[in-house]
Amino acid sequence: MEEKKLSWKQLPEGDVLEAGTSRNFKTGNWRSVRPIHIPERCIHCLICWVYCPDSAIKTQDGKFLEFDYDYCKGCGICAHECPKDAISMEPEKK
Numbered sequence: 419m420e421e422k423k424l425s426w427k428q429l430p431e432g433d434v435l436e437a438g439t440s441r442n443f444k445t446g447n448w449r450s451v452r453p454i455h456i457p458e459r460c461i462h463c464l465i466c467w468v469y470c471p472d473s474a475i476k477t478q479d480g481k482f483l484e485f486d487y488d489y490c491k492g493c494g495i496c497a498h499e500c501p502k503d504a505i506s507m508e509p510e511k512k
């Protein structure tokens with residue numbers, strides 16, 4: 419028997435979340451690895467800051483300051499893009 423396809427009007431509505439709530443969800447506890455900054459290698463180019471999808475890199479006076487571990491999900495993009503290998507991804511401690 420041929421399966422009857424639903425039209426888009428018959429699909430159930432998805433959830434709609436309130437806008438501007440991302441600050442309330444601290445996603446850092448998703449992490450299994452964490453970025454560690456190696457200051458002696460860092461040239462403060464801020465490429466890591468540009469690439470971080472979670473805005474989890476804090477800067478001060480145009481320089482790298484620290485990771486915001488409340489929101490960093492440990493994706494490793496910053497370490498991958500850093501031109502000076504100044505970020506190391508380390509396993510999270512239990």
Ligand code: SF4
Pocket residue numbers: 459460461462463464465466467482499500501502503504505
């Ligand atoms: S990308 Fe690397 S060298 Fe550039 S600011 Fe970030 S940690 Fe420092």
Ligand code: SF4
Pocket residue numbers: 453469470471472473474475485489490491492493494495496497
């Ligand atoms: S590991 Fe991912 S989320 Fe965390 S600071 Fe680096 S780019 Fe941002």
